[in-house]
Amino acid sequence: MHALVEPVVAWFDAHARELPWRHADRTAWGVLVSEVMLQQTPVARVEPVWRAWMQRWPTAADLAAARPDDVLRAWGRLGYPRRALRLQECARVVVARHDGDLPDGEAALVDLPGIGTYTAAAVTAFARGRRAVVVDTNVRRVLARALEGRALPAPHLSSAELRRAGDVVPEDDAASARWNAAVMELGALVCTARSPRCDACPVADRCRWRLAGMPPDELAGRRRRQAWHGTDRQARGRVMAALRDAAHPLTDGDLAPLWPEDDQRARVLASLLADGLAVAVDDDRGPAYRLPGGPVAAEERATLSTADAVELPA
Numbered sequence: 121m122h123a124l125v126e127p128v129v130a131w132f133d134a135h136a137r138e139l140p141w142r143h144a145d146r147t148a149w150g151v152l153v154s155e156v157m158l159q160q161t162p163v164a165r166v167e168p169v170w171r172a173w174m175q176r177w178p179t180a181a182d183l184a185a186a187r188p189d190d191v192l193r194a195w196g197r198l199g200y201p202r203r204a205l206r207l208q209e210c211a212r213v214v215v216a217r218h219d220g221d222l223p224d225g226e227a228a229l230v231d232l233p234g235i236g237t238y239t240a241a242a243v244t245a246f247a248r249g250r251r252a253v254v255v256d257t258n259v260r261r262v263l264a265r266a267l268e269g270r271a272l273p274a275p276h277l278s279s280a281e282l283r284r285a286g287d288v289v290p291e292d293d294a295a296s297a298r299w300n301a302a303v304m305e306l307g308a309l310v311c312t313a314r315s316p317r318c319d320a321c322p323v324a325d326r327c328r329w330r331l332a333g334m335p336p337d338e339l340a341g342r343r344r345r346q347a348w349h350g351t352d353r354q355a356r357g358r359v360m361a362a363l364r365d366a367a368h369p370l371t372d373g374d375l376a377p378l379w380p381e382d383d384q385r386a387r388v389l390a391s392l393l394a395d396g397l398a399v400a401v402d403d404d405r406g407p408a409y410r411l412p413g414g415p416v417a418a419e420e421r422a423t424l425s426t427a428d429a430v431e432l433p434a
């Protein structure tokens with residue numbers, strides 16, 4: 121067994137967070153939903169949404185039958201709401217092709233809409249308890265530091281990096297699933313991108329980056345900085361929030377105060393229409409926009425929260 125495995129798994133046994141998608145009564149579908157939500161969004165934001173979502177739509181069949189506008193509203197402020205529509209598309213395929221049960225095996229999983237190699241590996245490990253090489257940004261960072269002595273992994277995952285990650289994963293199914301969860305948790309809680317807590321790290325005595333004096337990131341100049349203010353992503357997030365909360369379709373005039381740049385607003389509306397996140401309708405005030413799936417019931421609107429001012433991308 122690789123030298124990292126035992127200390128990291130022992131640390132995980134003592135420090136793992138209690139998360140609902142790790143409970144013994146979790147379903148494979150619930151694990152998949154958590155993985156899709158967690159791809160771009162932190163645990164603290166995902167957890168309450170996941171709980172409400174799984175209560176409302178516990179199975180793929182439940183989600184497949186839901187209205188898309190309900191799905192987008194329930195997705196709320198998780199950001200990147202195309203993930204919600206892809207998840208529903210996935211649920212529909214699971215119902216149509218697999219009688220509502222997630223198929224077994226990574227190859228069958230990546231055949232589903234919106235399921236990439238990472239999610240297929242994560243579901244195989246965390247839902248099925250089988251050996252898989254699960255490599256997310258947290259895992260990549262821990263391995264880059266501990267094994268390669270680098271501050272951060274390369275911007276894109278290479279096949280060599282994937283092979284090296286696979287070399288560390290134990291052969292045994294149960295041990296492998298445990299390792300995957302443990303190293304991911306270490307990256308999320310201890311070996312964080314900006315301020316690793318090496319004094320709390322179970323592999324500090326063998327971490328090459330730490331032993332080398334933590335040399336700076338040699339790829340810092342090549343990393344893409346994610347701009348936010350004034351970007352189309354911010355504008356999309358703002359328009360989507362308005363559509364989610366609206367009691368009726370919104371005209372361009374309704375949206376103008378939210379995003380006064382006419383060209384950018386038009387571009388963003390076109391992209392939301394193209395992505396299926398909004399539909400155009402004829403309102404008595406002129407062309408207007410709403411979520412796909414029809415108007416929302418008044419009592420449901422009353423429960424929609426507009427209190428949270430945090431903005432997220434759409």
Ligand code: SF4
Nearest residue numbers: 311316318321324327
């Ligand atoms: S010693 Fe520090 S840098 Fe190395 S793996 Fe642990 S937390 Fe990360």
